[in-house]
Amino acid sequence: MSTRHPTTDQLESRLDSVRAAPSDTGWLALIVRRPAVDERELLEEGELHPDHGLVGDTWKDRGSSRTEDGSAHPDTQLNVMNARAAAMVADSDDVGRWALAGDQLYLDFDISATNAPPGTRLTIGEAIIEVTAEKHTGCKKFSARFGADAWRFVNSEVGMELKLRGVNARVVRPGTIRRGDAVRKVVEGG
Numbered sequence: 001m002s003t004r005h006p007t008t009d010q011l012e013s014r015l016d017s018v019r020a021a022p023s024d025t026g027w028l029a030l031i032v033r034r035p036a037v038d039e040r041e042l043l044e045e046g047e048l049h050p051d052h053g054l055v056g057d058t059w060k061d062r063g064s065s066r067t068e069d070g071s072a073h074p075d076t077q078l079n080v081m082n083a084r085a086a087a088m089v090a091d092s093d094d095v096g097r098w099a100l101a102g103d104q105l106y107l108d109f110d111i112s113a114t115n116a117p118p119g120t121r122l123t124i125g126e127a128i129i130e131v132t133a134e135k136h137t138g139c140k141k142f143s144a145r146f147g148a149d150a151w152r153f154v155n156s157e158v159g160m161e162l163k164l165r166g167v168n169a170r171v172v173r174p175g176t177i178r179r180g181d182a183v184r185k186v187v188e189g190g
Helices: 008-013 015-019 083-090 095-101 140-146 148-154 157-162
Strands: 025-033 041-043 045-049 078-082 105-108 121-124 127-131 167-173 175-178 182-185
Touching (some): 008 148, 015 157, 025 045, 025 083, 041 095, 078 083, 140 148
Antiparallel strands (some): 025 041, 025 105, 078 167, 121 182
């Protein structure tokens, strides 16, 4: 497993791969459940639920500084990252290293602000999730795991446009999801 951190130049050189992510039909590359602080379980299958997010994940238990009472914020149930961006900042194709980012779903799909703005609904397996307007910028742990250059890069103008750090989402329709499931935008009226 690589422990070196990519430089800004290396990150910039890999942007074409991220930009080439499918915009219509992609796939679910990785499911990660966080059963406790700093713990990760890589799953082949998971359940999404409107009250719990990814069932077995600690989202609901951790709460949020974004709510008045400190309870879990409903618009941050799921953290979703582009799988190509995860490989880029992790400097590795090792999905175990990607999981250190702390997101639950890694999609080979264009989640940029242009292709998947807040309100965009995506089908994954039996479930539907909706991208929310809550910002996802990363934290000190992200910087420690992937380097200060990676943290600055995902929060740069291009990083924010492409949503390199990812997006927040909520579960709209419950269901089972599996690695390899197709990811598609929900077409209104279709």
